[in-house]
Amino acid sequence: MRYSPILIASAAAVAAFASPxxxxxxxxxxxxxxxxxxxxxxxxxxxxxxxLFYPDHFPMNPEQVTVWTPDGTVGKLENPATGRYRSTFDVKIDKAGTWKIGTQRSAVMGSFKVGGEEWRVGGRGRPVPAGAAGAPPRSIATVAEIPADATDVKLTEIQSGNYIYVTADAPTKTVFTPTGKGLEIDPITHPDELVSNEEGRFRFLIDGKPAGGVKVTVVPGSKKFREAEQAQELTTDADGVLSVRWPVPGMYWINASASDNKPSEKRASERRMSYTATVEVVAP
Amino acid sequence: MTTSKVLPALPLLAPALVAGTLATPAAAATVSVTIPRINVAEYHRPYVVGWLEPVAGGAARTVFVWYDVKKAGREPGTKWLADLRTWWRKGGRSMQLPADGLSGATRAPGTYQIPLPANLAPGQYVLKVEAARETGGRELVSLPLTVPVKKGGSAAGTTELGAITIR
Incomplete structure (x- = not known):
C-alpha cells in the first residue's frame, strides 16, 4: 500500500490522539x-x-514542534529534516536552566448529521482516496463550520502534549508552571535528574488540580535487546502522584491519559487528555 | 588553611602540646587518589572529582575537580564535566568553574595528595571520588569519613580509579 504525503501527515496526527x-x-x-x-x-x-525508540513506521512532522526556553519564551528549532521513518531537528541550548521541547495540540472531533447524511468534524475522518468511487468526503475542519440545521452533534475535545526536557547547568522549573488547562505534570523529582536506583515522583494535574486515578504507561526503550518490553501500567494516587521504579537505566517513554465530561468547548460532551514525555534515567 | 603556617613554630612549644595539636586538627587529613595506568591505544587523562556528602544530609562540598581547564572555543573543556554524572547532579552543575583552590588540570596516572578542607564541621561524611575518561569508562568510589579525622580509611576502584586513602 502506498501513502501520499498527506496521508502520512494525517496518520501521524491520528497517532498523536490515539487511544491507549x-x-x-x-x-x-x-x-x-x-x-x-x-x-x-x-x-x-x-x-x-x-x-521505543525504534523508528520503523512514520516520521513526526518537525513543524508541529515548539521549543520553550527556561524563561518561558519560545525558542528556535534548527535543521529540521524528515526521513522515511523519523524526523530530526536540533535545538541550541544557549540559556542555563530547563528547556521544554515538544508538541501541544487541542482539537474538537466528532460527527453530526444534516438531512440524514453523516458529516465529520476535525481530522479523525478517513479521507477518501482520490478517484475512489462513491460519495466525496463529507467532513469539515472546525466546530465553527457546523451548519445551523445540524442534528445528532457528537463532539469530543482532545488535548494532548508530548515533551522532552533538556537542562543546561542547574535545573529550573519555569517550564512546568501549570496553565490550569487539561492534563499537566508538576514534577516532584525533576525529569532531568532521574537515577535508576531512586524512585521518580511526578504529580499529575487536571485543570490545575491534583488528578488521582490517572492511568500512566511507563516504557523503557530498547525492547529489541530484551525478552520483554518491561512496560509498567501505573495509576496516580489520591494526591495525583505517580511513583515510578525504573527497572533499568535508559530512556523511558511516559504516557498518561484521562477523560472526563468537562470540555472547554460547550458543544462537546467529552474531553480526552493525554500527556507524553521521554525522560532519561541514568545509572547511579 | 592556617595550620601549616603554624606548624614550623611548634617545635618551640612543649612536646606534649605538640602531640595534642597534631592529633586533633581536621586540617591534617589528606586524601590520596591514584589514577591507574591504563594500556589502551587511545588514552586521555580522566576527568576526576572528589566531594564530601554529609551523612545527615545537606549540600555536597566539592574538594577537587580536575578537568581540561585550558581547552576553549567551540568545545570548551567544561563540556564534559556532565560526564561526571553523579557529581554533576549532586552540585557540580551549580558551580562556577574554574574555582579557586578546587579546580585544576587533568592529571597523568599516579598518586596525588589533596588536603581536605580545614573548616569541615565535625560529623559523619562520605567522600566520593568519580572519574570519567574520554573513550574510556566511568567509576565512582565511596569512602566513609568522620571529622575530626582520627582514623583513616581506604577504598579502591577497579577500572578508572586506583586506591583512595584518607590519612
Missing part, C-alpha cells in the same frame, strides 16, 4: 537531557512507531 489501545506511539528522543554550559546543541529524533 493503539500501540502506535509518538515519541521524541533527545541525544541527551543534561548539558554542561550553554554552548551545546541537543539533537532530537521524532517518530511514530510501536517499539
Amino acid at each position: 489501545a493503539s500501540a502506535h506511539r509518538q515519541w521524541l528522543l533527545p541525544s541527551t537531557t543534561t548539558l554542561a554550559g550553554t554552548s551545546e546543541y541537543v539533537t532530537v529524533d521524532a517518530a511514530v512507531s510501536n517499539d
Whole structure:
C-alpha cells in the first residue's frame, strides 16, 4: 500500500490522539537531557512507531514542534529534516536552566448529521482516496463550520502534549508552571535528574488540580535487546502522584491519559487528555 | 588553611602540646587518589572529582575537580564535566568553574595528595571520588569519613580509579 504525503501527515496526527489501545506511539528522543554550559546543541529524533525508540513506521512532522526556553519564551528549532521513518531537528541550548521541547495540540472531533447524511468534524475522518468511487468526503475542519440545521452533534475535545526536557547547568522549573488547562505534570523529582536506583515522583494535574486515578504507561526503550518490553501500567494516587521504579537505566517513554465530561468547548460532551514525555534515567 | 603556617613554630612549644595539636586538627587529613595506568591505544587523562556528602544530609562540598581547564572555543573543556554524572547532579552543575583552590588540570596516572578542607564541621561524611575518561569508562568510589579525622580509611576502584586513602 502506498501513502501520499498527506496521508502520512494525517496518520501521524491520528497517532498523536490515539487511544491507549493503539500501540502506535509518538515519541521524541533527545541525544541527551543534561548539558554542561550553554554552548551545546541537543539533537532530537521524532517518530511514530510501536517499539521505543525504534523508528520503523512514520516520521513526526518537525513543524508541529515548539521549543520553550527556561524563561518561558519560545525558542528556535534548527535543521529540521524528515526521513522515511523519523524526523530530526536540533535545538541550541544557549540559556542555563530547563528547556521544554515538544508538541501541544487541542482539537474538537466528532460527527453530526444534516438531512440524514453523516458529516465529520476535525481530522479523525478517513479521507477518501482520490478517484475512489462513491460519495466525496463529507467532513469539515472546525466546530465553527457546523451548519445551523445540524442534528445528532457528537463532539469530543482532545488535548494532548508530548515533551522532552533538556537542562543546561542547574535545573529550573519555569517550564512546568501549570496553565490550569487539561492534563499537566508538576514534577516532584525533576525529569532531568532521574537515577535508576531512586524512585521518580511526578504529580499529575487536571485543570490545575491534583488528578488521582490517572492511568500512566511507563516504557523503557530498547525492547529489541530484551525478552520483554518491561512496560509498567501505573495509576496516580489520591494526591495525583505517580511513583515510578525504573527497572533499568535508559530512556523511558511516559504516557498518561484521562477523560472526563468537562470540555472547554460547550458543544462537546467529552474531553480526552493525554500527556507524553521521554525522560532519561541514568545509572547511579 | 592556617595550620601549616603554624606548624614550623611548634617545635618551640612543649612536646606534649605538640602531640595534642597534631592529633586533633581536621586540617591534617589528606586524601590520596591514584589514577591507574591504563594500556589502551587511545588514552586521555580522566576527568576526576572528589566531594564530601554529609551523612545527615545537606549540600555536597566539592574538594577537587580536575578537568581540561585550558581547552576553549567551540568545545570548551567544561563540556564534559556532565560526564561526571553523579557529581554533576549532586552540585557540580551549580558551580562556577574554574574555582579557586578546587579546580585544576587533568592529571597523568599516579598518586596525588589533596588536603581536605580545614573548616569541615565535625560529623559523619562520605567522600566520593568519580572519574570519567574520554573513550574510556566511568567509576565512582565511596569512602566513609568522620571529622575530626582520627582514623583513616581506604577504598579502591577497579577500572578508572586506583586506591583512595584518607590519612
